[in-house]
Amino acid sequence: MGRALGYVGFTGPDRRLDTTGYFDDPVNVLPVKCANCTFPDLDHVPQPYRLARGIDRPVDLAPANLGNFLARDRARRVIEAACPGQCRFHPTTVKKTNDAAPWFLAVPTHHIAIGRVRAEVPRCSACGEPKTCHVNEFEPDPPGAIEWDVAKSLSWGSHNDTIGLERDRAKLRAAYGPRAEIMAADTGWARQRIYRYLFFSLRLELLLKKLKIKGMTRLAGDSGAPTGEDRAWVDEQVDRLNRLGFGSPPGRDGREDQGWFDAYLKKHRKRRGAPHDFGPIEAALGASLPPTYKVFVDQVGAEIFRNVEGEEGFEARILLPQDLDLTSYRQGAVPMDGEEDRQVDAVLFAATGHGDGFCFDLAAGGPEYPVYLYDHEANVFDAYAPNFGGCIRRFIGEDG
Ligand SMILES: [Zn+2]
Structure with a gap:
């Protein structure tokens, strides 16, 4: 070292x-x-x-x-x-x-x-x-x-x-x-x-x-x-x-995020088809998907967020369960330079137009996993949000 x-x-x-x-x-x-x-x-x-x-x-x-x-x-x-x-x-x-x-x-x-x-x-x-x-x-x-x-x-x-x-x-x-x-x-x-x-x-x-x-x-x-x-x-x-989301003691912050997320769902609910069957995907993954992601894809679907955080052309597309990438970003799958990056055990749940992707880190433990943005040029996982709800909040630019 x-x-x-x-x-x-x-x-x-x-x-x-x-x-x-x-x-x-x-x-x-x-x-x-x-x-x-x-x-x-x-x-x-x-x-x-x-x-x-x-x-x-x-x-x-x-x-x-x-x-x-x-x-x-x-x-x-x-x-x-x-x-x-x-x-x-x-x-x-x-x-x-x-x-x-x-x-x-x-x-x-x-x-x-x-x-x-x-x-x-x-x-x-x-x-x-x-x-x-x-x-x-x-x-x-x-x-x-x-x-x-x-x-x-x-x-x-x-x-x-x-x-x-x-x-x-x-x-x-x-x-x-x-x-x-x-x-x-x-x-x-x-x-x-x-x-x-x-x-x-x-x-x-x-x-x-x-x-x-x-x-x-x-x-x-x-x-x-x-x-x-x-x-x-x-x-x-x-x-x-x-x-x-580990910076401050748990409590108010998590509940506030959940309240924001519930309000978002209420406003943007549109899907009327049958709910997704997450069972086979979770079995293949050997872990549960975050509850907030599941309710999001059931009620909102494969939403595309444009100009993420006000950045012109930055697009993030939520992947449906069958489109999740369960293998490419798992621990050890990508040769990572950074010691911290090597520990991330990631599942890609949102693709961008420029090759980067948003991932859940299974290594951190659920049910709500922290979110990382995989930057393919730098080959690093950037800490992005404490959970899926917090990630959607950042996509929209309502960080506060
Ligand atoms: Zn002895």
Whole structure:
């Protein structure tokens, strides 16, 4: 990549959502990876991923164990759109009820080496992992810059100290019973409360701040200020995210768009034929078409919008279901230069007279997908509207 981004450690309040009890015992138990020392598989994501407390915390982000974090839907959409492919998002459930929780577990896909465990710390003869990794046993050697906006540390740390270990282990065993990631039954190879660090780029930190996405903050003592280039990226992202409808918290805006769209349909309704059968197309697509598109083609039909946004000669023609292009713009179908563009999984629903086209992005999740304009000359997907209704509104030029 060759990018060099300034970064900070990112954290948040204790009493993490995926922990329980006085000792912040992890709720989700990891499988043992090494039978010899009981070292757990740190990259395994238990499913369902359960949360035990703080579920109503009125923020968008919260720290999670092992260098992961939790994001509510808007924060997830923002991070996915601005930093595509840098986190895997998993649904979560409420431990007590097994109901879906309004949080996604975000697992950074990139690891960065931040130093090494001192040579004198014993290693497991089978897996090579150190016996413990207290702060004092670690020689930090963090990179000056990172290539990604989100990453976690490759190495892990643990809270053990030889004096406290036996006492804590006995306490923990009495309170919670044996748990592999906290203690290795009686082998003496217990690592307590294994953790990893989470890192965000300075530009992502600034973007979240600008969008008022709250709940996490940089590690105390970490310093660094965004560069001019970082600020330019943030401005570009804010503009892009606003067009996709992720820029501001959900609420009034979506309802207002829907009201506008309903009024538009009432005024322009003309089709009297049988409604379209969307079933076979949705089956072929493996996804539902947006409800607003379906009602539009049923009631208005293959409408042509001329002089889109006041641009002379710019024509957009809504395609009927049988004319949708379900294959040409799907993820991986067009070799895209941009990292963000490569993530778009597009279905063309409106053609223009000049080779560009308007697409739904299935990758963003439905039922109403964000709309991109595929610019064939630049080979990019330009963020255009938060949904189909918002797109029609822009075609007509009633943006406000
Ligand atoms: Zn081992």
